[in-house]
Amino acid sequence: MADPSTVADQARANGNGSAPADASGHSGLRDRLAPLGAASGIGAPLGRIGRGLLSAAQDVAADAAGSAARRVNKRLRADLDDRDPDWLRERLPLLWLLATIWFRGEVRNLGNIPEKGAVLLVGNHSGGNVTPDTFIFTLAFSSYFGIERKFHQLAHNLVVTLPVSGALVRRGGTVAASHKNAQKALEAGAALLVYPGGDWEVHRPTWDSAKVDFAGRKGFIRLALDQEVPIVPVVSIGGQETALFLSRGDRLARALQLDKIFRLKVLPISLAVPWGLNVGDFLGHVPLPAKVTTEVLPAINLREQFGPDPEPDEVYDHITRQMQETLEALDAERRYPFIG
């Protein structure tokens, strides 16, 4: 789970503040360009027309930028009403076909999830930008508890702001990853699926398939404590074999300053269908039909298990160790990677 940062804040500032941006940035540009009309020798009337056209173009550009920023800003806010249970229900057969035939998906022990109320589901993340474990779990959860039970997932800003696929995942219950959005979902009594490892874990090399790597991110523990909800670990294997993931490309991302501009800490490099060499995975890929197995572990009530004031480091070590052991067991029970 990532913290709310630059993109959201910038979008908020731009979206709500188009007038100040117009007043400051654009008037500066106008001042710089205005003398050109006068100095060009075309004459005062033409200069006035030119200035008028320039001003109109700037206003249109400013409106467009403000409106785009408002749209992005809206998508980054947790509008829990974007989730459309009827739409999701009608898509379950398609998800079921993909999960059953393509991924031979298997989700075990859903009964470990408390029957009612808010719960924080913490998963390890696999599969690059096309993550089969998320939709297989969404299918399993929605079939098991019914689409009537609120279920949301946190995803990277990039995923929820994309024009077409972003709208689809939001209808499925996905909201932008931020502490505020997570709070909002849990306060509404929803089950919330988070992937603390985020883009760092999802692009790990394929040979680290059986490795849980949350990169030390402990925000989910504070969230569970603040909201007084149980944590249910969800462990999946197989997603990292849907392409040959070679490198996270984290150094390349830093060199290109992607972390500062787009909150992207990685620029993954993989061999994937249909691209061959796939840098960035921005357009996704066709996942190979690796078998995906998911196991849900028993719920952890932090204050019951770790005392009234749990130490985040201790909780983090406990949860990641438990998940790592389960992942290794799932790996060991497979006869072959990919085939299962």
Place this chain on the structure above:
Amino acid sequence: MRLNESIVISAPPKLVWDHIAEPSNYLHFMSGITRWEVEGEQRQGLGARYRMLIRVGSAEVGGLIEIVEWQPEREMAWSSVMGVDQRGRWRLRETTDGRTRVELRYAYGVAGAGIPGYIAELVASPSLGSNLRKSLQQLKRQVEHERLRAEAARRRAEREPAEI
């Protein structure tokens, strides 16, 4: 998609009915069923509700169902309230030789799912059909075993007073 399976059980309709009317038996004889729980106060009869799930492919599907028809020793039908659309029906008929012909009908689908929904129904039907057949075979085995046990108990009870 509608499935239909039947079997003849060597027991009177009452014995078969008692077995299928008891919700706690479903986990024991219905193949693929992972949950069959009473929802609410009413345990049996018209209007009783159960939360049921059956494993099909990658998911456990089902939901809340309600008994919509209840004619003891003849007919029992249920319909979905929540979850996938489904209707089920038990039909019991006594044969001329005193046995019971049991028919289990099951219709399922997701309204509005379009072509993928139709394909999913087709793909799921062999596995669901196999589950229905196994369920009837297990029902037959359990009921016939129960009949033999009841008859043995009756014979024992008849013998015991004479021995005393």
